[in-house]
Amino acid sequence: MKCHVPGPNVKVLGRTIHALARFGDELYLESLADCILLRTLNASESAYAMLKFNRNFFSYFNYNYYSTEDNEGLKCKISMKSALNCFKSPAHMDKQVENLEIKLDPEQCKLIFQFKCKHGIVKTHFISILDSKAMEAVYTKDLVPNRITSSQRILSEAIGNFQNSDDQVTLEALAQSVLLRNYIDANVDLSKIIRTQINIRSVEFDSYIIGFETIITFTMKEFKALLAFAEALSLPIQLQFESTGKPVVFIIHNGSTIEAHFVLATSKPDNVTQGTSTQNSSRVEKSKRKDSNLEQGSASKKLHLDMEVSKCLDEDSHLFNFVDIPCDIVDKNNCDNIVNSEKTCVNNSVMSAMDCDNIPASPTSRTMIKSVFQRCFESTFDPRSIQRVVLAENSDSE
Amino acid sequence: MKFRAVMIDTGPMREFSNIVTTISKLSKECVLRLSTDQIYFIVSDDNSGPTPPILWCEIPQSMFFSEYQLIGVDDEHKDIYLGFISANLARPLVTLKSAKTLKMKLTKKQCPCLTLEIEMPSSTSPQTRHVTHDIPAIVVPRKIWSDFQEPQVPKPDISIELPPLKQLRTSIDRMRTMASDVVIRASAEGRLTLQIKTDMAKVSTRYKGLRVDTFEGPIEHSDSETESQINEDLSRVCVCRVDAKKLSMFLSADQISHNRIICSIVHKRLVILCLQTDENVKLQCFITGIVY
Amino acid sequence: MESGKTLCSLLKAIQFQECAVFCAMPEGLKLTVEEGKCVQASAYIPADNFTEYHVRDEVDVMFKISIAVLAECLNIFGSGEESSLKMYYRCEGSPLLLVLQPQSVHNVMTDCEISTQTADSLLDLRDEDAEEVAKLILKAPAFLGLLVDLERSCDVLELNLSPEHPNVSIVTYGMQDRSCIDVPKSSDMVQSFSCEEPITLKYQLHHIRLIMKALALSTKVVLRFSSNGLLLLQLKLEKEDQKQMFSEFYIVPLLDD
Numbered sequence: 001m002k003c004h005v006p007g008p009n010v011k012v013l014g015r016t017i018h019a020l021a022r023f024g025d026e027l028y029l030e031s032l033a034d035c036i037l038l039r040t041l042n043a044s045e046s047a048y049a050m051l052k053f054n055r056n057f058f059s060y061f062n063y064n065y066y067s068t069e070d071n072e073g074l075k076c077k078i079s080m081k082s083a084l085n086c087f088k089s090p091a092h093m094d095k096q097v098e099n100l101e102i103k104l105d106p107e108q109c110k111l112i113f114q115f116k117c118k119h120g121i122v123k124t125h126f127i128s129i130l131d132s133k134a135m136e137a138v139y140t141k142d143l144v145p146n147r148i149t150s151s152q153r154i155l156s157e158a159i160g161n162f163q164n165s166d167d168q169v170t171l172e173a174l175a176q177s178v179l180l181r182n183y184i185d186a187n188v189d190l191s192k193i194i195r196t197q198i199n200i201r202s203v204e205f206d207s208y209i210i211g212f213e214t215i216i217t218f219t220m221k222e223f224k225a226l227l228a229f230a231e232a233l234s235l236p237i238q239l240q241f242e243s244t245g246k247p248v249v250f251i252i253h254n255g256s257t258i259e260a261h262f263v264l265a266t267s268k269p270d271n272v273t274q275g276t277s278t279q280n281s282s283r284v285e286k287s288k289r290k291d292s293n294l295e296q297g298s299a300s301k302k303l304h305l306d307m308e309v310s311k312c313l314d315e316d317s318h319l320f321n322f323v324d325i326p327c328d329i330v331d332k333n334n335c336d337n338i339v340n341s342e343k344t345c346v347n348n349s350v351m352s353a354m355d356c357d358n359i360p361a362s363p364t365s366r367t368m369i370k371s372v373f374q375r376c377f378e379s380t381f382d383p384r385s386i387q388r389v390v391l392a393e394n395s396d397s398e
Numbered sequence: 399m400k401f402r403a404v405m406i407d408t409g410p411m412r413e414f415s416n417i418v419t420t421i422s423k424l425s426k427e428c429v430l431r432l433s434t435d436q437i438y439f440i441v442s443d444d445n446s447g448p449t450p451p452i453l454w455c456e457i458p459q460s461m462f463f464s465e466y467q468l469i470g471v472d473d474e475h476k477d478i479y480l481g482f483i484s485a486n487l488a489r490p491l492v493t494l495k496s497a498k499t500l501k502m503k504l505t506k507k508q509c510p511c512l513t514l515e516i517e518m519p520s521s522t523s524p525q526t527r528h529v530t531h532d533i534p535a536i537v538v539p540r541k542i543w544s545d546f547q548e549p550q551v552p553k554p555d556i557s558i559e560l561p562p563l564k565q566l567r568t569s570i571d572r573m574r575t576m577a578s579d580v581v582i583r584a585s586a587e588g589r590l591t592l593q594i595k596t597d598m599a600k601v602s603t604r605y606k607g608l609r610v611d612t613f614e615g616p617i618e619h620s621d622s623e624t625e626s627q628i629n630e631d632l633s634r635v636c637v638c639r640v641d642a643k644k645l646s647m648f649l650s651a652d653q654i655s656h657n658r659i660i661c662s663i664v665h666k667r668l669v670i671l672c673l674q675t676d677e678n679v680k681l682q683c684f685i686t687g688i689v690y
Numbered sequence: 691m692e693s694g695k696t697l698c699s700l701l702k703a704i705q706f707q708e709c710a711v712f713c714a715m716p717e718g719l720k721l722t723v724e725e726g727k728c729v730q731a732s733a734y735i736p737a738d739n740f741t742e743y744h745v746r747d748e749v750d751v752m753f754k755i756s757i758a759v760l761a762e763c764l765n766i767f768g769s770g771e772e773s774s775l776k777m778y779y780r781c782e783g784s785p786l787l788l789v790l791q792p793q794s795v796h797n798v799m800t801d802c803e804i805s806t807q808t809a810d811s812l813l814d815l816r817d818e819d820a821e822e823v824a825k826l827i828l829k830a831p832a833f834l835g836l837l838v839d840l841e842r843s844c845d846v847l848e849l850n851l852s853p854e855h856p857n858v859s860i861v862t863y864g865m866q867d868r869s870c871i872d873v874p875k876s877s878d879m880v881q882s883f884s885c886e887e888p889i890t891l892k893y894q895l896h897h898i899r900l901i902m903k904a905l906a907l908s909t910k911v912v913l914r915f916s917s918n919g920l921l922l923l924q925l926k927l928e929k930e931d932q933k934q935m936f937s938e939f940y941i942v943p944l945l946d947d
Contacts, residue, residue, distance in 0.1 A: 082867045088839045096835070119832060120877040122856070123839070128866035151522055161518075161529050163489055191509050194486050195532040204523050565795065568768035575762050599759050599785075603766060603800040 001031040001074035002103040004060035010097045010115070012258065014090025015232040016051050017083050022225030023049045023262075027083045028135045029111070031063040031074045039135055040080065046265035047222045048137045057257040059099070074104050077131035078111055086113045086125045090232075139263050141240045141249045145211030146173055148239040152230035154205070155237065158198045159224065166196075168267075170217040171248075173210045173241075177201045183217045206236060214243040216266035226250050226262040233258075241266070399478055399537075401432055401504040404465035408497075413677060414462055415494040416653045417455065422488035424453055424647050424683070429538060429546050430487075430512075432468055433477045435459060440546045441484075450549035454682045461677040471540070478504070479538035479546060480512065490514055490531040498526060510535050549684055554662035554670060556636045557611035558584045563652035563659060566592075569603045570649060574642040576601065579688055582645075584663055586613040586634040594642070617665050636663040638687040645669075648683040691740050694775035694790065696907075696929050697733075698764035703903035704731040704937060705757050711809045712786070714751035714779070718743075722812055723757065727942070729897050730813055731904075734936040739929075751779060753806040755786060763802040767792045782808065815940040820916040824851045824885040826858065830908040830925060832879035836860065836871055837902055840895065846944060847895045851915070852888035862895065881910070891919050892944040901925070904937040919943030 005013055016038065020027060024040030024047075031037075036058075038051040055061045063074070087093065101114040108126070115123040158180050162169070168183035180198045184190070202208040230237050230252050241248040248266050253259035405411050421428055421439050431438040441453035459466050470476035493516060494500060501515040511532040518527045538546070560566060569592060573580055577594035584590050588610050593602040616633035648671050655675060662670040666687055673681040691697070704710070707723040714720075718736040725731070737743040745751055767773050771792045778787040785803040792798065840847070841864050848861040856872035858880070875883035901923055905911065908925040915921055923939040 079866070082864070085841050085864065085867070085869070119879045120874050121836070121879070122872040124870045124872070126868040126870075130866075153521055157518075157521060158527070161490070161493060161531075191534040191536070192483070192486075193534065194490060195507070195511075196490070197530045199528040199530075201525055201527075204520055204525050204527075561795075561798065565767070565798075568771075569766050569800070572762045572766045572768075576759060598756050598805055599763065600803040601763060601766065601800065602802075603798065605798045607797045 001064065002060070002062050002101070003031075003036065003058045005057070005100040005102065006059045007098050008094050009057055009257075010100045011090055011094040012057075012233065013053075013100070014087035014093050015229055016258075016260070017080075017087045018090055019225050019229035019260075020049050020051065021080050021084050023047050023222055025080050026077055026130070027080050028077050028133070029074065030076075030134045033063055036063075039137075041135065041137070042222070047219065048139075048261075048263040049222075049226075050137070050261045050263075052259045054257050054259075075132055075134040076104070076111060076129045077133055077135075078127050078129060082125070082127040086115075086127070137263060139247050139249060140242065141251065141261070144240050144242045144246075144249075145209075146214065146239075146241050147207070147209045148173070148178070149206040149208075149236055150204075150239065151206065151236050152227055152234075154200060156227050156231060158200060159220075159227065161198055162196055162220070163194060165193075167220050168217055169220050169223060170215060172213075172215045174213055175202075175210055178205075212243060214241070216241055216244055216246075216248055218248055218264040218266050222262065222264055226252070226260075229260065399471055399504060400467065400469040401478055401502070402465070402467040403459070403463045403502045405462060405500040405502075406464050406498075410462040410677065411494040411497060411500055413655065413675070413679070414457075415488075415491045416655075417457065417679065417681070418484075418488045418491050420651045420653055420681070421453065421455065422484035423650050425484050428453075428482055428484045428487070430480045430482060430535075431477055431546060432480070434468060442545065450684070451546060452684050454548055454684075455680065457679050458677070461679075475540055477543075479543055480504075480510075481536035481538050482512070482533065486533050487512075490516075490533065493518065493529070504535075505532065507532050510537050551668060551670060551684065552664050553614065554612070554668075555614050555617060555665045556584050556586065557613075557660050557662040558588065558590060559609040559611065560659045560661050560671070561590070561605050561608065563649050563656075567646060567649035567652065570642060570646045573601060573603075574646055578642055579639055580642045580645060581637060581639045582661070582663065582669060583635055583637045584610075584661065585636075586610055586615060590661070611660060636665045638663050638666055638669050639689070640669050640685045640687060644685050648685070651681060651683075654679070654681065691775040691777075692931075693772040693793070694764045695769070695772055696927070696935060697735060697739075697775070698761055698769075699907055700733045700735070700904070700927065700935055700937060701757055701761045701764070703907055704733050705761060706731070706900055708756060708758060709754050709807075710757040710760075711812055712753050712755045712806070713809075714745045716745050716747065721757065724813060725897070725900065727813060728894070729900055729942070730815055730940040731900065732938045734938060736934065736936075739933045739935060752809045753779075753782065753786075754809045755804060755806050759804055760786075763788055763800075763804060764790070766790055766800045766802075767795075767798075779806070815920060815942065817916065817918055817920065820918040820920065822914050823887070823889060823917050824913075824915040825882070826851075826880070826884075826913040826915075827882040828911050828913070829879045829881065830905050830911045833911055834902060834905040836873075837898065837905070841869065842895075844895050847893050847898050849891045849893070850888070851885045851891075853885055854888070857883060857885070889915065891915065891921070893921065893941055894944060897941050901937075901939050904939070908937070919945075 017027070020038060020040045024042045026040060028039040029036065030039070034055045036053045038053075039049065041048045096117050097115050098118065099116045101112075101116070103112050103114075104110075105112050105126070109129050110126045111129055113125040113127065117123060159169070162182050166182035170181040170183045172179040172181070178200045180200070182194075182196050184193060184195060202210075226237070233252070233254070235252050235254055238251040239248060240251065245266060247263050250262040250264070251260065252262075405414065417439070421441065425441040427441070429440045429442075431440060435458065437457050437459055439453070439455040439457075440451045442450075443452050468476070468478065470478055491514070497516045497518055499517045503513050503515075505511045505513040507513075512535050514531045514533065516529045516531070518529055520527055570580065573592065573594045576599060577596045579594075581593045581595075582590070583593070588606060588608045590605040590608055591602055594600070613634070617636055619632050651673055654673060656673045657676055658674055660672045662672065664670075664687075666689065668687055669685045671683045671685070701710075701721065704721070704723050706725055710721045710723045712719070712721050716737070718734060718739070720732055720734045722730060722732040764775065767790065771794065773790045773792045776789040783806070785805050788800075788802040788804070790800045790802075840860075840862055844862040844864055846863060848863075850859040850861065851857065852859075855874055857875040858873040860871040860873075862869050873880060904925050908927045910926045912924040913921060914924070920943065921941040923941070925937045925939075927935045927937070929935065
């Protein structure tokens with residue numbers, strides 16, 4: 001793989017890396033025939049981000065520059081810290097950098113970022129490749145009932161009303177408006193915390209489709225990071241979500257060169273709703289209240305949100321499913337190979353693989369909250385079983 | 399108990415936000431006393447139990463609110479006293495600087511709250527947005543109301559106008575890095591000196607030509623602590639040693655657009671700093687002297 | 691002195707130790723601090739920066755003083771204010787006296803007495819026998835720009851100088867990664883380059899970072915490398931009134947193990 005990024009786009013790339021760094025500690029890079037994908041996943045596996053840079057983002061693009069075999073791009077994992085190091089100050093990078101060359105050094109197993117800067121200065125970063133794997137999450141978008149397009153400014157202004165200590169935000173989508181609240185954990189002392197609610201009318205948004213009124217809660221840190229990214233690029237944000245417990249997808253794209261997907265797990269709505277909240281929310285509140293005890297246990301772990309794994313393996317529902325493909329797989333469609341790769345992943349205890357593109361809508365809520373990949377570590381785990389699984393109806397069973 | 403008030407003018411809203419921000423810088427907790435004509439912010443010393451307030455701020459409600467409704471517990475107790483974490487009150491109010499209206503009311507939402515309903519303009523459309531903050535409050539029981547009465551202070555020996563607060567604060571902040579307390583001396587001739595003394599250095603910043611409001615001399619200097627300056631009649635000089643940090647904190651009140659600030663000194667015992675605004679807001683800070 | 695502002699920033703730039711040796715010579719004032727036995731930094735204010743400057747010829751005026759206290763006193767009216775400065779010192783054991791008066795406000799002044807101590811001897815890092823093997827003159831802001839982007843967690847900075855392209859190469863080693871900055875002598879930021887033989891020197895990055903504050907104030911920096919590896923950096927600060935002040939850093943190299 002070898003590509004050149006022109007000066008102004010280096011800034012965009014820098015912003016991207018900084019946004020991704022707010023999500024995860026590792027950066028997955030994959031080059032395909034017509035684009036480069038950057039992905040990351042946070043440690044608690046509740047937030048995922050994917051950036052796609054189309055071929056025309058680059059001034060030169062050759063995805064299999066070093067490869068003797070055709071059809072093979074680069075897949076690698078590097079530490080986010082290393083990547084951040086290359087893009088220390090994205091704000092004025094466009095003024096200093098004339099051109100950036102990214103290439104793989106196959107002999108040293110290094111990824112090379114070479115910045116050609118003003119004054120004839122050349123900065124070269126040789127970054128160690130930690131792994132030659134790709135990672136991919138599977139989530140539903142486009143088909144979901146709720147879609148909002150918003151200028152990033154509306155959302156940033158709304159978030160500005162919250163306190164810095166607020167770490168999760170609840171979004172209540174109603175037919176005519178959106179309510180944003182700071183999420184109050186059930187075991188927080190109410191006499192210490194400010195409860196804030198913002199009512200934004202639907203007409204403020206560029207587009208607004210709520211097919212199914214719902215309440216979702218997600219983390220503030222990642223939300224702020226993606227807002228900052230949208231702000232830096234002055235691009236609107238599309239929110240796509242389904243219902244409580246299903247991931248919310250934020251899409252930021254400029255239509256031609258880049259497309260970003262930020263996926264956040266959502267948890268159940270807050271137990272403590274404001275008095276000013278609508279009837280709808282109080283109804284949900286009632287139905288959720290019986291779950292609050294169970295919820296507290298996981299809430300203390302904060303981030304590991306609603307990623308339920310039911311007891312029954314056949315009904316196993318994962319929020320994110322990863323395709324973990326070692327470099328040497330030639331035929332991706334070969335079933336055995338996939339199984340092999342899945343075994344590797346189990347051994348690495350990093351990811352699991354699953355084939356599913358559509359998550360059926362499931363209005364029911366569940367009560368179990370566990371680590372997504374817990375199953376993978378159990379000795380009886382059979383990776384093949386997962387292949388058959390189409391993400392099933394989430395069960396109410398305990 | 400019932401309380402409801404509305405603000406619709408940007409000037410007073412900005413001012414109100416500045417006042418509360420300043421108070422939050424001076425204290426962790428504060429008491430808001432609501433009465434028919436005035437609202438008060440009262441701060442007691444954080445560490446030392448029931449002592450007279452160290453900060454007293456009175457705000458005439460009619461200058462700020464277009465609507466103001468207050469019903470106390472009964473006819474004898476018409477006021478309401480609410481305790482807050484100062485920062486909880488200040489942070490939501492910061493947004494008032496761009497707000498259109500503010501409604502304040504007392505609510506009970508699992509705990510007593512002061513609910514702020516702020517109407518914000520939208521930057522992208524002619525619409526407005528409604529932001530609601532429920533700020534938890536503690537209703538102060540009647541039996542301890544007496545702890546929050548206006549402090550009775552001895553008559554000051556001198557009252558002198560202060561130079562611009564920002565200037566003063568810069569100097570105090572430099573001094574604060576070198577010493578923990580600073581000596582303030584004010585003379586009937588309109589001189590004001592701030593002085594620190596440590597093993598490393600002795601630093602004095604002297605102002606002259608300041609207006610003296612009142613002087614109740616002559617002052618008796620019983621010890622040798624006060625060094626006389628050349629051509630100075632010591633009996634016309636007041637001195638008080640105070641904590642540099644507390645002094646510096648009060649000086650951060652320069653955010654509030656004031657028309658005058660008076661420093662009153664009870665010789666060796668107390669410094670009273672009093673800030674007054676055009677809207678008749680009066681903010682007083684009481685800093686007890688340190689005696690060696 | 692018309693304004694103590696620049697002096698104050700210069701002192702803050704070398705304020706990585708509590709105490710400095712204050713030395714008044716007929717040519718000017720010099721304040722020196724040392725970090726371990728590895729770095730020696732000085733601020734030098736030539737006499738022409740002062741509107742009036744008197745030093746007695748027959749004695750060395752030299753004493754130790756808290757640089758932190760001195761800087762705070764010079765800054766008593768804040769960094770936004772230009773204040774005229776008068777400085778007096780009588781004899782060994784007596785305090786340094788400062789009188790400051792802001793230019794924009796007339797009813798206020800500050801006087802300071804800062805205690806002084808007898809000066810310790812300073813290191814002499816220069817080796818008369820070691821000759822200069824390379825000399826480099828760079829634009830200070832551009833050089834600072836390079837240092838700012840260096841990874842903080844690295845311990846060692848390797849400097850390769852060579853008459854061949856790319857002439858100057860700065861290498862840092864991170865946990866797994868290696869970064870390298872090449873600066874050819876044709877670069878705009880290089881004003882002069884002289885080096886006969888290729889050399890490689892290593893310094894503690896922490897030591898190099900000590901110069902950054904001073905670099906931020908300066909326009910030009912001269913790097914001189916001795917055959918024993920000692921690096922001397924001379925930084926020139928140009929004031930609005932065309933007068934110049936300087937700072938100087940001696941940095942001891944890391945020896946290969």
